[in-house]
Amino acid sequence: MMDRVKAEKQKIFRSNMITFGIVIIAYIVVELMMQTGNISSLFKGLLVPLCTYSILAVSLNLVVGISGELSLGHAGFMCIGAFSSATWSMLMKSSGMPEGMRFFIAIVIGAVTAAFFGFLIGIPVLRLKGDYLAIVTLAFGEIIKNLVNALYFGVDANGPHFSLEDSMHLNMDGGTIIIKGAQGITGTPKNSNFTIGIILLLIVLFVVLNLINSRTGRAVMAIRDNRIAAESVGLNATKFKLLAFTISAAIAGIGGALYAHNLSSLQALPKNFGYNQSIMILVFVVMGGIGNIRGSVIAAVVLTLLPELLRGLSDYRMLIYAVVLIFMMLCTSAPSWIQYRDRIMMSFKLKSTDGKENK
Amino acid sequence: MATLLKVDRLGISFGGLKAVDGFNVEIEKNELYGLIGPNGAGKTTVFNLLTGVYKPTNGQIVLDGDNITGLDCEAISKKGIARTFQNIRLFSQLSVLDNVKVGLHNTNQYSTLDGIFRTPKFRKVEREMDEKALELLKVFELDGYCDYKASNLPYGQQRKLEIARALATSPKLLLLDEPAAGMNPNETEELMNTIRLVRDRFDMTILLIEHDMKLVSGICDRLTVLNFGQVLKQGSTQEVLHDPEVIKAYLGD
Amino acid sequence: MYKKQLVRNDEVAKMMSFISYLLNGLSLGSVYAIIALGYTMVYGIAKMLNFAHGDILMVGGYTAFIAFNSLGLPIPVAILVSMVVCTLLGITIEKIAYKPLRQANSLSVLITAIGVSYLLQNLAQLIFSANPKSFSSFVPLKPVKLAGGQLTISGETIVTIVTCIIIVAGLVTFINKTKAGQAMLAVSEDKGAATLMGVDVNGTISLTFAIGSALAAIGGILLCSAYPTLTPTTGAMPGIKAFVAAVLGGIGSIPGAFVGGIILGVLENLAKAYISSKLSDAIVFSVLIIVLLVKPTGILGKKIMEKV
Amino acid sequence: GSSGSKPAATAAAGDTASSDGAAADAGSASGDLTWKIGAQGPLTGGAAVYGTAVINGAKIAIDEINEAGGINGYKVEYQTADDEHDQEKAINAYNSLKDWGMQILIGPTTSAPTIAVASEAVNDNMFLLTPSGSAVDCTATANAYRVCFSDPAQGAKSAQYIGEHKLATKVAILYDSSDVYSSGIYEAFVAEAANQGIEIVDTEQFTADSKTDFSTQLQKMQASGAELAFLPFYYTEAALVLTQANTMGFEPVFFGVDGMDGILDVENFDKSLAEGLMLLTPFAADADDEATVNFVTKYKEAFGDTPIQFAADAYDAAYIIKAAVEAANLTPDKSVDEIGTALEEQMKTVSYDGITGSGMTWNENGDVDKEPKAVVIKDGAYVSAE
Amino acid sequence: MSTMLDVKDLNVYYGVIHALKGISFHVDKGEIVTLIGANGAGKTTTLQTITGLIPARSGSVVYNGKEIIHTPGHQLVSNGLAHVPEGRRVFATLSVYQNLMLGAYTRKDKDGIEATLKTVYEHFPRLLERKNQMAGTLSGGEQQMLAMGRALMSNPQMVVLDEPSMGLSPIYVNEIFNIIEKIHESGVTVLLVEQNANKALSIADRAYVLETGKITIEGDAHELSNDPKVKAAYLSE
Numbered sequence A: 001m002m003d004r005v006k007a008e009k010q011k012i013f014r015s016n017m018i019t020f021g022i023v024i025i026a027y028i029v030v031e032l033m034m035q036t037g038n039i040s041s042l043f044k045g046l047l048v049p050l051c052t053y054s055i056l057a058v059s060l061n062l063v064v065g066i067s068g069e070l071s072l073g074h075a076g077f078m079c080i081g082a083f084s085s086a087t088w089s090m091l092m093k094s095s096g097m098p099e100g101m102r103f104f105i106a107i108v109i110g111a112v113t114a115a116f117f118g119f120l121i122g123i124p125v126l127r128l129k130g131d132y133l134a135i136v137t138l139a140f141g142e143i144i145k146n147l148v149n150a151l152y153f154g155v156d157a158n159g160p161h162f163s164l165e166d167s168m169h170l171n172m173d174g175g176t177i178i179i180k181g182a183q184g185i186t187g188t189p190k191n192s193n194f195t196i197g198i199i200l201l202l203i204v205l206f207v208v209l210n211l212i213n214s215r216t217g218r219a220v221m222a223i224r225d226n227r228i229a230a231e232s233v234g235l236n237a238t239k240f241k242l243l244a245f246t247i248s249a250a251i252a253g254i255g256g257a258l259y260a261h262n263l264s265s266l267q268a269l270p271k272n273f274g275y276n277q278s279i280m281i282l283v284f285v286v287m288g289g290i291g292n293i294r295g296s297v298i299a300a301v302v303l304t305l306l307p308e309l310l311r312g313l314s315d316y317r318m319l320i321y322a323v324v325l326i327f328m329m330l331c332t333s334a335p336s337w338i339q340y341r342d343r344i345m346m347s348f349k350l351k352s353t354d355g356k357e358n359k
Numbered sequence B: 001m002a003t004l005l006k007v008d009r010l011g012i013s014f015g016g017l018k019a020v021d022g023f024n025v026e027i028e029k030n031e032l033y034g035l036i037g038p039n040g041a042g043k044t045t046v047f048n049l050l051t052g053v054y055k056p057t058n059g060q061i062v063l064d065g066d067n068i069t070g071l072d073c074e075a076i077s078k079k080g081i082a083r084t085f086q087n088i089r090l091f092s093q094l095s096v097l098d099n100v101k102v103g104l105h106n107t108n109q110y111s112t113l114d115g116i117f118r119t120p121k122f123r124k125v126e127r128e129m130d131e132k133a134l135e136l137l138k139v140f141e142l143d144g145y146c147d148y149k150a151s152n153l154p155y156g157q158q159r160k161l162e163i164a165r166a167l168a169t170s171p172k173l174l175l176l177d178e179p180a181a182g183m184n185p186n187e188t189e190e191l192m193n194t195i196r197l198v199r200d201r202f203d204m205t206i207l208l209i210e211h212d213m214k215l216v217s218g219i220c221d222r223l224t225v226l227n228f229g230q231v232l233k234q235g236s237t238q239e240v241l242h243d244p245e246v247i248k249a250y251l252g253d
Numbered sequence C: 001m002y003k004k005q006l007v008r009n010d011e012v013a014k015m016m017s018f019i020s021y022l023l024n025g026l027s028l029g030s031v032y033a034i035i036a037l038g039y040t041m042v043y044g045i046a047k048m049l050n051f052a053h054g055d056i057l058m059v060g061g062y063t064a065f066i067a068f069n070s071l072g073l074p075i076p077v078a079i080l081v082s083m084v085v086c087t088l089l090g091i092t093i094e095k096i097a098y099k100p101l102r103q104a105n106s107l108s109v110l111i112t113a114i115g116v117s118y119l120l121q122n123l124a125q126l127i128f129s130a131n132p133k134s135f136s137s138f139v140p141l142k143p144v145k146l147a148g149g150q151l152t153i154s155g156e157t158i159v160t161i162v163t164c165i166i167i168v169a170g171l172v173t174f175i176n177k178t179k180a181g182q183a184m185l186a187v188s189e190d191k192g193a194a195t196l197m198g199v200d201v202n203g204t205i206s207l208t209f210a211i212g213s214a215l216a217a218i219g220g221i222l223l224c225s226a227y228p229t230l231t232p233t234t235g236a237m238p239g240i241k242a243f244v245a246a247v248l249g250g251i252g253s254i255p256g257a258f259v260g261g262i263i264l265g266v267l268e269n270l271a272k273a274y275i276s277s278k279l280s281d282a283i284v285f286s287v288l289i290i291v292l293l294v295k296p297t298g299i300l301g302k303k304i305m306e307k308v
Numbered sequence D: 001g002s003s004g005s006k007p008a009a010t011a012a013a014g015d016t017a018s019s020d021g022a023a024a025d026a027g028s029a030s031g032d033l034t035w036k037i038g039a040q041g042p043l044t045g046g047a048a049v050y051g052t053a054v055i056n057g058a059k060i061a062i063d064e065i066n067e068a069g070g071i072n073g074y075k076v077e078y079q080t081a082d083d084e085h086d087q088e089k090a091i092n093a094y095n096s097l098k099d100w101g102m103q104i105l106i107g108p109t110t111s112a113p114t115i116a117v118a119s120e121a122v123n124d125n126m127f128l129l130t131p132s133g134s135a136v137d138c139t140a141t142a143n144a145y146r147v148c149f150s151d152p153a154q155g156a157k158s159a160q161y162i163g164e165h166k167l168a169t170k171v172a173i174l175y176d177s178s179d180v181y182s183s184g185i186y187e188a189f190v191a192e193a194a195n196q197g198i199e200i201v202d203t204e205q206f207t208a209d210s211k212t213d214f215s216t217q218l219q220k221m222q223a224s225g226a227e228l229a230f231l232p233f234y235y236t237e238a239a240l241v242l243t244q245a246n247t248m249g250f251e252p253v254f255f256g257v258d259g260m261d262g263i264l265d266v267e268n269f270d271k272s273l274a275e276g277l278m279l280l281t282p283f284a285a286d287a288d289d290e291a292t293v294n295f296v297t298k299y300k301e302a303f304g305d306t307p308i309q310f311a312a313d314a315y316d317a318a319y320i321i322k323a324a325v326e327a328a329n330l331t332p333d334k335s336v337d338e339i340g341t342a343l344e345e346q347m348k349t350v351s352y353d354g355i356t357g358s359g360m361t362w363n364e365n366g367d368v369d370k371e372p373k374a375v376v377i378k379d380g381a382y383v384s385a386e
Numbered sequence E: 001m002s003t004m005l006d007v008k009d010l011n012v013y014y015g016v017i018h019a020l021k022g023i024s025f026h027v028d029k030g031e032i033v034t035l036i037g038a039n040g041a042g043k044t045t046t047l048q049t050i051t052g053l054i055p056a057r058s059g060s061v062v063y064n065g066k067e068i069i070h071t072p073g074h075q076l077v078s079n080g081l082a083h084v085p086e087g088r089r090v091f092a093t094l095s096v097y098q099n100l101m102l103g104a105y106t107r108k109d110k111d112g113i114e115a116t117l118k119t120v121y122e123h124f125p126r127l128l129e130r131k132n133q134m135a136g137t138l139s140g141g142e143q144q145m146l147a148m149g150r151a152l153m154s155n156p157q158m159v160v161l162d163e164p165s166m167g168l169s170p171i172y173v174n175e176i177f178n179i180i181e182k183i184h185e186s187g188v189t190v191l192l193v194e195q196n197a198n199k200a201l202s203i204a205d206r207a208y209v210l211e212t213g214k215i216t217i218e219g220d221a222h223e224l225s226n227d228p229k230v231k232a233a234y235l236s237e
């Protein structure tokens, strides 16, 4: 039987390699296209966002798919990652620190800050179940957005100043204001690029895929499948849920850092850090298959490209996008559609082995 | 013989209902002990109290000299009680093998970072886990299904997998809640052999709930009969099963 | 003496403003409540978060606007037309977009609902343009002045609260006393077992959507009467707030939706008045979180026991 | 006050081939060569009103320009893109326009996207003239200019106006704390108010997520004894604010900013609620000068609505570009970079009379210098406040 | 004797899994017929297909002379077909009483319902004791009684029972079989799936043996209980 177990491991390994392969091949192809100039500005501009959303989708899948909790506030972690990393970059902008170093630290700061908040938020939130958990994460996301929108931050000779009122209340003595409430941060260095995006995506995939296929990942999935049984075999459900949540928040923070350093201005609008964005990320996860990491990446790419490809339809663009969204969901999840699909599949490979199909 | 489990005046109420009241039992090491009683007598509730799913309102539980009263599930599992559930609770999306490997979680350890970076330690421990898990599955003749999704197993197989998973935690005491439910007589017969085998091979102490009298009389050394949350009768299997009160309340004729 | 008088006047004034903040809160809260009722109905029975509920509300608003302002129909007829349109819309959406996914993962339906929400918003924009329309209040009542004019309760507030109470009472009676209501309870628990009881599951869910959507129409009209700007995104934010209200009250619970809505509205206004108007969202959401931590199934939510 | 003149370029280099038949000939003579001008703004979602206005306003101007023979003798092709009022989508929109071959951009419409796009476009040295991106940083890059006032300019000018005209000494402010535009004006207003002897008795905020119910904020403003309420936000919310203030009997002087323009044209809006509302705006749709009447009539004909300030800004933007291009004597065969360099240079000297101001000139920051008009609403119509 | 239920050539799939491979059998009016078979043989699937919970790929099910293969499941109840499902499926957050009343959902005769309720409480006094308890917190056996009682509330002409004795104490196993016989005596036709094949065969008129989706043996219940193959596979001595 050991060979069956080995074969199964081999299968997982192969599947992971395919995931990495797809990303790497996509990278090479795009780089080649860029070298030869065969690429539109639109597509070129989309490369970093594609990495960002892939990372976010993988991050959320860790919570929704692997840990089995519905989170509707993921954009909040992205927001924290974006603002904390951008603040760092702004502070260090004129410090003479090498750019690469500065950006690297910015990403780490984004991840760590988001992880910290993920942990903090996770402690109370993970006690809740199902839709209640969803609404509380949504609430947290909105709180974060609301606070960031009210936050003023500056530094002068006397050190840092904070205010939730307005820039006058910072009582600054010269110095620079970095975060200006709703006006956010402007002038963030544009450090993100496609190569860095892909590297980050690969790192995230490496961490998540290996995590899932390890003792820890198994524990998280066991708790998802049956919390009581998991506790009865000695797993600390809260600890593992929190672990998954925190790692997921850290990854979302990385996505946020990548996002922030791709645009020169950073504002917490409902569109980019509100619940709408959280839901968009959730759409990637569900569309790509809950728990399916590779699917998340593919769905994130397809669904980010789709509205851009539909630009030619002008007024009807978002309308058609909505219809396509509904249609795709029906195609991938409606049992009647799937049955139809299966039936067609079956007529191809008529009567293969019986028992194996149970798998 | 040494006493493994000693339960004293254990009780719990739900609202006004005293589901379990003044429950006592002493189980010896390596014993196969049966807990029987009419529907709703409180048998499953006793299991829930023993494993920390519910906190007892009074009484005390001592396992192998350790007072474990009031601990939570996780801690009790680490102390050495494992169980199966009346309504099967498997990790339905995981493979059969992984279900057992989750059971091995606390006995075979490596850190999350080992897992992420695939260190040699990870490889070594995973291999050990695979071997142990397969060994356990073999006992229940489930090794052939190791790569099936747990929810795709037939009902009887699922029950066996639950036992295998419980054994994986290397418990001192194994609790089985109606292991033969939904099995036909043949399957029940097989199960009895398996339970005996488990006891002998793993030197296990087993407390089981069952309504199938063939199984109970076939393998249990001693029995406790619960009725309305209280102990109605305790003693050797034959003695208890012939007790008129037990017959009246539980067995019928 | 004189000073004391001043202090007392000051206190009276403070009291008055407190009461009037409370009234503002009631007004907003009752609108949330009425929207939350529709949310909770659909969630409770069909077990889905219908994120398009807010947009059905918006359709209700536009329909009423057209019926009343463009076609010149009398108010009751306009309300009726709006309800009929929303009901049909709700049933149609359910049939086409949600029903095929009934057996699927509940997240799939959630995503589809989001698609429907986008669809409705964008359709509305194509048809009505993004320009706001000013809604004429459907409530003919004049504001009631109390305490010598220091307090004003708008007609909309009174009507909304009364409507809300009537609907809550009606729905509670409907569910507890009628067969269709019992059928809804059964469906909400276990669709398969409900079928075995002879309950027409599809019909019951359609009925739920019909009721929920009709409520959305009423909610839309009352929302737009109290806060009279109508745009294609009018329903989005109140929809989310109402969803929050429904959860706060205990999702699936009809009295809960009412309580949750009122509390949310009052909280929002008191936070604006006494703490910070820019942080009121954060404050409201924080309270929601605290309530749920103390009572994980909302204020009036049923505690779901999992028997082991 | 506004000049009643037809929009006309009085560029430093003087009129080139911009007039009539000759230009049309030139247009056809130059074969396929055309200008490619893009415009972008939110066309879907909550901010779609503004983007739509910009795109439509510019369209009217470009149609007129083409009818009159194009720019410098070349016809103009016009393409638009939706940016959903989002920085990232704005860059996508910009790039899609670039792929189409855009040489000059009118837009983006809203501030946050403008800042993002401007800093992206500066790499291409794409000249962009935002009709309405008012945050300071919108024109931080060399390639970006704007038609509207900057937020600080509006805020400061509003305070000055109130101070100079002694409209009130006790002022309460309500602004959208989640909006760049609104909070930018607010800050500048407060800074200037101190110089004008204005006492700010109450400051209230709302956010994009809570803009249904303003009653509590209004109540506090009322209680503060404010004589004037400063409302630096868009008319969509203002319509609601005025309705609610009316219900509770709060009747100070309401003072708005350019975003308030359009309030009278909200379908079915009770105009009496806006009676006495003052706003500093460079544009009023019912001004009776020939140029405005021409624009408003055409706009209504084409799109069914009365144009708001955004549309007027965009309309002017197209003509300003025309003026600058012709002043620099550019032709469409030039590269984006060449056009950008030339226009950036030209903008510093160009002067333009449009429907949103006369004698507009630009400084090197890209900010426009023009006088706002103070208008007040009387009998459901704008009249000059002076 | 007229045929109550006639199943012909029934094929059912779960996705690609062929769960029922063209099975045919019939139940006559007033009979008790039992279906026995190992775990996963397809017994539950058969019952669920008959009562419309699972769609069939092909085949026919005639009930009371009417083809019902395409009849929505809920309409069968008012035609007198009741189903006690596997796993009890009680409405967990509703009270015992509410559960029972839902059993009578299709009935309109108030007095009749009252009378049936009384008999159900007589069969299962425990349910009367617990009539206000949330069904989800009942013990396993109590839930089984509730499921049975609920089915009886519809006053059926025919019941299909899926392992009604599962999880019941010996006393109640006997009791359940007594009740099945009583119901049968009152004129109800019974199709019974049981693991407790000894008991099932002892009260049944006829029986079918199901093996991996196919009917392999059929015949008189008494004869089957003496059939060596059946004895070896399904019966205890």
Ligand SMILES: Nc1ncnc2c1ncn2[C@@H]1O[C@H](COP(=O)(O)OP(=O)(O)OP(=O)(O)O)[C@@H](O)[C@H]1O
Residues within 6 Å of the ligand: B014, B017, B019, B037, B038, B039, B040, B041, B042, B043, B044, B045, B046, B086, C305, C307, E137, E138, E139, E140, E141, E142, E167, E169
């Ligand atoms: N969480 C709970 N809340 C309320 N009552 C409960 C709860 N859990 C169990 N009970 C009640 O306690 C009694 C004992 O239940 P328990 O499940 O222990 O019975 P049991 O002996 O296992 O019966 P069975 O053999 O039918 O499984 C039952 O009457 C049940 O209704």
Ligand SMILES: Nc1ncnc2c1ncn2[C@@H]1O[C@H](COP(=O)(O)OP(=O)(O)OP(=O)(O)O)[C@@H](O)[C@H]1O
Residues within 6 Å of the ligand: B152, B153, B154, B155, B156, B182, E014, E017, E019, E037, E038, E039, E040, E041, E042, E043, E044, E045, E046, E086
């Ligand atoms: N929902 C499902 N999806 C996929 N396969 C299923 C499903 N339900 C049942 N099966 C498979 O169909 C076959 C028949 O199952 P069924 O439940 O009808 O068996 P059964 O005879 O009732 O067994 P038991 O005695 O365990 O209740 C089994 O192989 C089972 O694994």
Ligand SMILES: [Mg+2]
Residues within 6 Å of the ligand: B043, B044, B045, B086, E139, E140
């Ligand atoms: Mg039990």
Ligand SMILES: [Mg+2]
Residues within 6 Å of the ligand: E043, E044, E045, E086, E162
């Ligand atoms: Mg079965």
